[in-house]
Amino acid sequence: MADASYKAQPFWWDDLRPDAFRSTAGIEDLPGRCDVLIAGAGYSGMTAALTLARAGRSVVVADANRIAFGCSARNGGLIGPSFHKLGLSGLRAAYGAAKARDILRESMDTLAYLREFIRSEKIDCDLNDGGRFRGAVRREHYDSMAREAEALQGEVGLRFETVSKADQRSECGSDYFHGGIVYPDDGYLQPAKYAAGLAERARQAGVRFFAPAPVSDIRRNGRGFSARVGGRQIDAEQVLVATNGYTGKELPFFRRRIIPARSAIIATEELPGDVAASLSPKGRGLGDSSRLLVYMRMSSDNRRLIFGGRNFKLEDRPDIYVPDLRRLALRIFPQLGNFRVSHGWSGTVGFTFDYAPHIGQHDGVHYVMGFCGSGVGRASYYGRMAALQMAGDPA
Numbered sequence: 001m002a003d004a005s006y007k008a009q010p011f012w013w014d015d016l017r018p019d020a021f022r023s024t025a026g027i028e029d030l031p032g033r034c035d036v037l038i039a040g041a042g043y044s045g046m047t048a049a050l051t052l053a054r055a056g057r058s059v060v061v062a063d064a065n066r067i068a069f070g071c072s073a074r075n076g077g078l079i080g081p082s083f084h085k086l087g088l089s090g091l092r093a094a095y096g097a098a099k100a101r102d103i104l105r106e107s108m109d110t111l112a113y114l115r116e117f118i119r120s121e122k123i124d125c126d127l128n129d130g131g132r133f134r135g136a137v138r139r140e141h142y143d144s145m146a147r148e149a150e151a152l153q154g155e156v157g158l159r160f161e162t163v164s165k166a167d168q169r170s171e172c173g174s175d176y177f178h179g180g181i182v183y184p185d186d187g188y189l190q191p192a193k194y195a196a197g198l199a200e201r202a203r204q205a206g207v208r209f210f211a212p213a214p215v216s217d218i219r220r221n222g223r224g225f226s227a228r229v230g231g232r233q234i235d236a237e238q239v240l241v242a243t244n245g246y247t248g249k250e251l252p253f254f255r256r257r258i259i260p261a262r263s264a265i266i267a268t269e270e271l272p273g274d275v276a277a278s279l280s281p282k283g284r285g286l287g288d289s290s291r292l293l294v295y296m297r298m299s300s301d302n303r304r305l306i307f308g309g310r311n312f313k314l315e316d317r318p319d320i321y322v323p324d325l326r327r328l329a330l331r332i333f334p335q336l337g338n339f340r341v342s343h344g345w346s347g348t349v350g351f352t353f354d355y356a357p358h359i360g361q362h363d364g365v366h367y368v369m370g371f372c373g374s375g376v377g378r379a380s381y382y383g384r385m386a387a388l389q390m391a392g393d394p395a
């Protein structure tokens with residue numbers, strides 16, 4: 001697979017209507033003022049926009065590139081509580097027992113919120129409730145993952161099952177792992193369809209989208225703000241920055257606080273039926289315990305493997321990550337044989353110095369970002385929280 005015979009764009013985009021991410025109008029139609037200006041049309045910006053529009057605000061969302069250009073239409077679509085990297089004991093040591101529990105509970109809430117939102121809004125995004133198997137790449141990881149899951153079960157009711165190496169073939173068609181843990185409440189979705197559905201609901205609520213239209217020069221202007229949007233001027237009572245890993249130099253305060261990192265994915269060509277069926281026999285999402293962090297799942301039609309990893313070079317180098325991911329996929333699943341990669345792509349996730357998402361205000365400008373590579377549920381949930389804060393809702 002040395003040749004670049006694959007499509008260098010997300011597999012998910014093949015499934016979308018061509019106008020799924022269209023701009024509301026040309027930039028010449030940008031209004032002179034609005035109640036709320038949101039920079040960034042990913043899950044966080046769009047969920048905030050929808051929430052505020054439904055609360056009666058006039059909302060403009062501007063994206064520097066295209067609606068859902070960033071992680072939100074590129075990710076692996078795996079969903080789960082996305083617990084903080086410090087784990088229960090680390091969180092207790094850093095924040096005390098009560099706050100640690102609140103943080104972990106809120107992680108559980110992000111998943112419940114996401115599922116409920118998708119169902120109540122009837123967003124067609126191939127939501128899968130099959131759970132996730134996380135394989136241990138070392139024997140000692142199996143014990144530490146089991147201990148952590150047990151602690152989380154006691155603390156916030158996380159459901160899990162341990163799976164020994166002898167039994168793991170029933171969960172994952174591989175002998176690569178030293179057993180693993182099943183999280184039955186996790187799952188996956190088609191991320192670009194979810195983004196398109198969210199954009200659609202926001203539009204229906206009256207949100208106006210402009211893209212490509214970078215936001216810059218956000219300044220106080222009396223009781224509100226003025227900003228440049230796609231080279232034009234707009235006044236807004238409130239501004240929300242939701243640019244996450246794509247935050248650029250035009251937003252220097254936020255740029256300094258977000259550490260961008262690359263996450264990349266390959267999709268296989270359609271696999272022979274028996275091979276496809278062998279990879280995740282129970283239709284679960286898959287992951288591992290390595291530092292590279294590998295995440296896997298089948299496509300919605302169960303015919304392709306979607307295989308991703310994190311911690312590549314920051315620059316977008318498909319010539320490096322596509323063959324790397326292919327090699328790793330083959331190591332885990334030798335039955336893939338001489339398979340062809342059909343799509344290879346990447347995106348920039350946004351880390352923070354304390355590995356936690358951040359939501360708040362700087363000089364009156366609201367922000368929500370820092371999902372640390374795990375943001376399908378988090379970006380949606382915290383986008384809504386940012387909007388509730390902006391609307392003055394005590395929740």
Ligand SMILES: Cc1cc2nc3c(=O)[nH]c(=O)nc-3n(C[C@H](O)[C@H](O)[C@H](O)COP(=O)(O)OP(=O)(O)OC[C@H]3O[C@@H](n4cnc5c(N)ncnc54)[C@H](O)[C@@H]3O)c2cc1C
Nearest residue numbers: 040042043044064070071072075076077078215347375376
């Ligand atoms: C390859 C990959 C795989 C992933 N897999 C998973 C997964 O399986 N599960 C999971 O939970 N998470 C996953 N993630 C992470 C998840 O996708 C993100 O955390 C989430 O989508 C972040 O959403 P967001 O709205 O904060 O930011 P984004 O979706 O990144 O949107 C930010 C937007 O801001 C825009 N922007 C930047 N600067 C400006 C400006 N000045 N003005 C206007 N707009 C601007 C960008 O164009 C971009 O569209 C993955 C990410 C990647 C890249």
